[in-house]
């Protein structure tokens with residue numbers, strides 16, 4: 585056997601017995617590296633006579649070729665084996681343990697809206713909705729709000745540009761939930777008993793005002809409705825909402841364009857450990873606007889005010905939440921701070937029911 589054949593046999597045996605990629609690399613370097621045995625043979629070709637090169641050249645090149653092929657084949661084999669080994673032993677565990685308790689919470693605004701819906705459902709009220717992008721007629725005109733009313737002032741109302749007018753109506757972000765009164769009366773036959781919770785918008789921002797906030801509207805239209813019905817309804821609602829029997833109301837004459845007469849409703853509170861607690865009548869705070877629906881509003885909706893009467897009320901949902909659950913900065917409601925939500929949020933399974941106490 586020639587030296588070259590011996591070398592080839594040795595190298596092939598080395599390649600065959602390499603059982604790791606590192607061992608195989610060592611064989612490659614020993615053969616084809618700068619100081620490698622095959623590289624050394626290739627270098628000898630430079631000093632050969634042309635005849636010698638003709639016979640030895642193909643043999644040496646053949647050696648290099650066969651060693652390269654054997655190395656590549658063995659490398660592929662080892663890589664496949666390595667991959668198979670990893671596939672067999674490594675696993676991605678997709679069954680991550682569940683957290684101890686559900687992390688998300690129900691926002692106090694959602695919770696209070698659910699509580700209100702529950703309380704009013706018990707009194708026979710349905711929930712109604714209207715668009716947040718409202719036209720001037722529903723938001724103002726039909727509610728008997730004249731051009732000069734402060735709610736129309738540029739600094740209060742978010743108006744859309746004139747070229748976004750619809751049917752000749754300027755569009756606004758609704759400034760209150762009262763337009764849902766109009767939408768309900770124009771689309772539904774009386775008797776009507778609805779509440780309409782939702783987002784409203786005003787260009788105003790400080791500790792007690794945010795440009796977007798939440799209101800709830802109430803509307804009853806029927807025959808022979810009077811202020812007594814209004815007072816009973818609000819009293820029943822506030823007692824259920826604050827979960828106290830000693831809630832005392834005070835009705836004060838007021839002015840809203842869409843009600844006549846109009847009343848502002850105060851609720852009595854006591855100061856306990858420096859905090860206002862609803863109940864008793866140590867002092868008063870305003871919680872609601874309300875009144876008997878104005879004849880002009882009933883007429884604007886195509887109903888005969890000599891046949892149909894009713895009352896309406898409106899209040900801030902965020903404010904009701906603050907009064908019941910003790911937050912003092914409205915802006916935090918909309919910061920999305922997880923710590924605040926963990927502290928003030930409600931368990932998703934805590935569905936408000938009247939029997940269980942709506943805020944339980």
Ligand code: DAH
Pocket residue numbers: 759760761762801802840842843872873874875896897898899
């Ligand atoms: N829309 C009024 C506001 O945003 C609240 C209000 C007052 C609503 C009296 C009513 C009502 O339905 O009768 O300030």
